[in-house]
Amino acid sequence: MLHRLLRAVGGPPAAAVFLAAVLAGPALPVQAQTSSPRPADKSTATGQPSGQKLDEYTEIQREVSGPAGNPECVWLGRRVVSLLWRDDLETAFRHLDLYDRFGCPAGHIQAAFRCLILHASSIDPKAPDSLNGRVEACWINPSEPAPAAPAASAAPGQKAGR
Numbered sequence: 001m002l003h004r005l006l007r008a009v010g011g012p013p014a015a016a017v018f019l020a021a022v023l024a025g026p027a028l029p030v031q032a033q034t035s036s037p038r039p040a041d042k043s044t045a046t047g048q049p050s051g052q053k054l055d056e057y058t059e060i061q062r063e064v065s066g067p068a069g070n071p072e073c074v075w076l077g078r079r080v081v082s083l084l085w086r087d088d089l090e091t092a093f094r095h096l097d098l099y100d101r102f103g104c105p106a107g108h109i110q111a112a113f114r115c116l117i118l119h120a121s122s123i124d125p126k127a128p129d130s131l132n133g134r135v136e137a138c139w140i141n142p143s144e145p146a147p148a149a150p151a152a153s154a155a156p157g158q159k160a161g162r
Contacts, residue, residue: 063140066105073104074139081112082135085123111142119144 061069068077076099083092100106115138116123124130138144 060140064108067103068105068108068139070102070104072102073099073108076102077104077109077112078135078139080109081116081139082131084113085116085131085135108139108142112138115142115144 057071057074060074061071063069064074067073076095080092080095080099083089083095096106096109099109112135116134119134119138122130123134
């Protein structure tokens with residue numbers, strides 16, 4: 001049936017055009033439609049970090065001495081610590097390989113993760129910013145002292161103060 005149609009509309013040249021249209025169809029870009037398009041962030045469009053991120057990395061570099069304060073070490077290191085906390089070990093180890101490749105200090109990851117564990121009570125699992133904020137604080141100051149444990153209550157049947 002198709003060969004009769006192609007012969008009627010122009011023969012082999014029409015067949016070549018039809019074949020080219022069929023093959024090129026999937027190669028054409030398809031754009032997703034959204035109900036409310038968001039304006040593009042200039043920093044994302046140019047591939048460069050925003051001024052706020054640059055300021056953040058500059059501040060961290062002042063507070064963290066050595067290579068652990070380098071932006072690439074901060075970026076990867078905080079992700080490794082966060083992934084370790086969430087038990088995503090496979091992804092954490094892939095990030096850790098990159099962290100090592102950039103010459104970042106492995107000891108800082110260990111210290112920051114230890115700090116995170118010691119401050120686990122301040123992390124609200126229902127608030128994602130809680131974990132991120134604690135990871136950032138532990139990255140900047142991994143030797144931050146752990147919060148004091150609540151005082152032990154008196155055993156039943158004993159009066160407090162004895």
